[in-house]
Amino acid sequence: MRTPIFQIDAFTTRRFAGNPAAVMPMASFPADALMQAIAAENNLAETAFLVREDGDYRLRWFTPATEVPLCGHATLASAAVVMERLEPGRKRVVFHSASGPLTVNRTDVGYVMDFPARPAEPISTPPGLAEALGVVPIDVVVNSFNYMALLESPQVLRALTPDMAALARLDRTGVIVKAQGDGIYDFISRYFAPAKGIPEDPATGAGHCMLAPYWAKRLSKTEFRAFQASRRGGEIICRLARDRVELEGSCIFYLEGEAEI
Numbered sequence: 001m002r003t004p005i006f007q008i009d010a011f012t013t014r015r016f017a018g019n020p021a022a023v024m025p026m027a028s029f030p031a032d033a034l035m036q037a038i039a040a041e042n043n044l045a046e047t048a049f050l051v052r053e054d055g056d057y058r059l060r061w062f063t064p065a066t067e068v069p070l071c072g073h074a075t076l077a078s079a080a081v082v083m084e085r086l087e088p089g090r091k092r093v094v095f096h097s098a099s100g101p102l103t104v105n106r107t108d109v110g111y112v113m114d115f116p117a118r119p120a121e122p123i124s125t126p127p128g129l130a131e132a133l134g135v136v137p138i139d140v141v142v143n144s145f146n147y148m149a150l151l152e153s154p155q156v157l158r159a160l161t162p163d164m165a166a167l168a169r170l171d172r173t174g175v176i177v178k179a180q181g182d183g184i185y186d187f188i189s190r191y192f193a194p195a196k197g198i199p200e201d202p203a204t205g206a207g208h209c210m211l212a213p214y215w216a217k218r219l220s221k222t223e224f225r226a227f228q229a230s231r232r233g234g235e236i237i238c239r240l241a242r243d244r245v246e247l248e249g250s251c252i253f254y255l256e257g258e259a260e261i
Helices: 032-042 072-086 129-133 154-159 164-168 205-219
Strands: 002-010 019-026 046-053 056-062 092-097 100-106 111-116 121-123 139-142 146-150 174-180 187-193 198-201 223-228 234-241 244-249 251-260
Touching (some): 019 032, 032 046, 072 092, 072 205, 072 244, 072 251, 111 205, 146 205, 154 174, 187 205
Parallel strands (some): 019 046, 056 092, 146 174, 187 223
Antiparallel strands (some): 092 100, 111 244, 121 139, 139 146, 174 187
16 A cells, blocks of 8 residues: 655754654554554654544654654644645644644744643652753653753753663653753753653654743743754744643655555
8 A cells, every 4th residue: 555655844944954754644544553663664753644534634643662642743744744735725724633632723934733731740850860861950840741850051951961771761751851041042952752762852842832831930921932952953932821832833845755555
């Protein structure tokens, strides 16, 4: 069977930056094992599988190692595929997912996604986290998905070289590190998820659903210009609205073709 495949750089306005995602529109979802095998073959942080349903779309996301309940950059990429390739001229799409309905609206320069917020609670630094990061955090918060550690400066954050094997042994599948911005950006972050087959994710929408509520409390504001300081880099505008987070970004098509599966 042949199926279309698109590879898109998300949360960027230039090719070879942001976070690459594969998007594969299908008539119906194949077996979970096959989707996982395809994602492993694509070997990108996420592969998104799309199925049209009653004018909307069903959406599922797989890393090379596992299915995940929410992915921002692959949703952004999926919206671009729908509104620029499958249904050119369309301005709004709703994706039905494991995290509920996700609405994406097209703007003049990109897309705005409506996602659930992921608030977190403060905790003492858990055993093994500082050792895995190679630095002692200023504070740590946690939810059911990730640990999130505040570092003293963007310079410390950018220089970080974590022990990925140690991070993978923690009791959360992801670790976000963050620092207050240096003027251009309100905050800067990085995201590590070796337990999910992603040592460092280049630009992470779902992570910003946890970052936005944290910085709203700390900075007493609800709109942020954020930068994810991976090697590729990613820019995201975040807006907190009660229990939802708007994530705004752009994306660039890199590859279009067919996969034989």
